[in-house]
Amino acid sequence: MSGRPPLPVEPLTKAAFAPFGDVIEIEGCETRVINQGFALRRHDLAHVAIGEGGRTCVSIFEARRRPRPIAIDMLEKHPLASQAFYPLSREDWLVVVAEGGDKPDLTTLRCFLARGDQGVNYAPGVWHFPVLTIADRQDFLIVDREGSAPNLVERFFAADEIRFVAEN
Amino acid sequence: MSGRPPLPVEPLTKAAFAPFGDVIEIEGCETRVINQGFALRRHDLAHVAIGEGGRTCVSIFEARRRPRPIAIDMLEKHPLASQAFYPLSREDWLVVVAEGGDKPDLTTLRCFLARGDQGVNYAPGVWHFPVLTIADRQDFLIVDREGSAPNLVERFFAADEIRFVAEN
Numbered sequence: 001m002s003g004r005p006p007l008p009v010e011p012l013t014k015a016a017f018a019p020f021g022d023v024i025e026i027e028g029c030e031t032r033v034i035n036q037g038f039a040l041r042r043h044d045l046a047h048v049a050i051g052e053g054g055r056t057c058v059s060i061f062e063a064r065r066r067p068r069p070i071a072i073d074m075l076e077k078h079p080l081a082s083q084a085f086y087p088l089s090r091e092d093w094l095v096v097v098a099e100g101g102d103k104p105d106l107t108t109l110r111c112f113l114a115r116g117d118q119g120v121n122y123a124p125g126v127w128h129f130p131v132l133t134i135a136d137r138q139d140f141l142i143v144d145r146e147g148s149a150p151n152l153v154e155r156f157f158a159a160d161e162i163r164f165v166a167e168n
Numbered sequence: 169m170s171g172r173p174p175l176p177v178e179p180l181t182k183a184a185f186a187p188f189g190d191v192i193e194i195e196g197c198e199t200r201v202i203n204q205g206f207a208l209r210r211h212d213l214a215h216v217a218i219g220e221g222g223r224t225c226v227s228i229f230e231a232r233r234r235p236r237p238i239a240i241d242m243l244e245k246h247p248l249a250s251q252a253f254y255p256l257s258r259e260d261w262l263v264v265v266a267e268g269g270d271k272p273d274l275t276t277l278r279c280f281l282a283r284g285d286q287g288v289n290y291a292p293g294v295w296h297f298p299v300l301t302i303a304d305r306q307d308f309l310i311v312d313r314e315g316s317a318p319n320l321v322e323r324f325f326a327a328d329e330i331r332f333v334a335e336n
Contacts, residue, residue: 024226034298035298035299038231038233039229039232040229040230042227042228043225043227044225044314045226045227048223048225055216056216056311057211057216058192058212058216058252058311059213060192060213061202061207061208061210062194063203063207064206066206086309088256130204130206143226143311
């Protein structure tokens with residue numbers, strides 16, 4: 001185990017997540033009555049930014065639970081485009097992010113507990129850990145970029161930089 | 169009730185839906201192992217086409233069940249952009265579309281039964297009925313266009329053009 005303190009788990013809110021992107025949730029959104037009154041449109045919940053030379057891509061991620069305790073031993077970012085995750089089942093899940101530019105600033109590492117009715121949209125270039133489920137399996141709808149230009153940067157931590165998530 | 173025959177409900181398949189857009193489903197898709205083996209990426213399931221002067225928009229529709237029998241008494245289209253629907257709960261739902269240009273060709277009207285793990289992405293300009301649930305309420309994640317240019321055309325039917333869905 002690392003000597004670093006466990007990473008606390010915070011509630012996911014728009015205010016807390018603002019440095020990293022959008023929380024995709026209906027709370028506080030613009031709502032329109034559509035379809036002759038048979039639907040509500042919870043409008044425009046994420047700032048999708050795909051960048052030049054790419055196109056918007058819709059995918060499904062089938063994510064599996066990682067062994068516990070969860071070791072945060074790397075972060076990744078997508079420099080060219082945003083990446084949105086929305087859960088396709090209502091279980092809570094976890095979101096780990098950090099500030100930083102060329103390298104993540106590990107003093108800013110944070111872990112958020114997302115409810116099963118909350119998604120996130122990482123802004124372009126935001127350092128994050130891959131999708132973390134609490135359930136054995138959880139699927140997500142993804143909106144991100146397809147294109148030929150490299151759009152994945154990974155940084156693996158030194159052994160003494162690894163943090164473990166303080167799940168209860 | 170209309171004198172026209174009830175509209176039969178067909179299974180939703182990629183082949184049958186090809187004239188209208190994409191079926192968003194994992195069957196037959198490109199699959200990538202990602203995230204150190206802890207996730208599968210079911211890649212690039214919809215052709216998102218937003219057009220000039222707009223931007224991609226992620227929203228949630230909260231849809232309510234319509235009274236039975238379901239009267240197909242209008243169709244709408246979005247001439248500038250595609251519109252993707254993916255269900256956020258696993259109940260089956262219904263998709264009604266027609267071919268046509270300035271006006272829908274009502275001789276081509278079709279109703280598909282979508283499984284709870286199938287979404288659709290209407291290609292730009294495809295005539296369709298608003299989202300139709302079988303459950304009392306079903307939510308959908310939507311990927312479509314935000315922009316100032318008009319992007320909704322509705323056509324309401326004459327009384328003798330109305331069709332009723334042949335749900336069992």
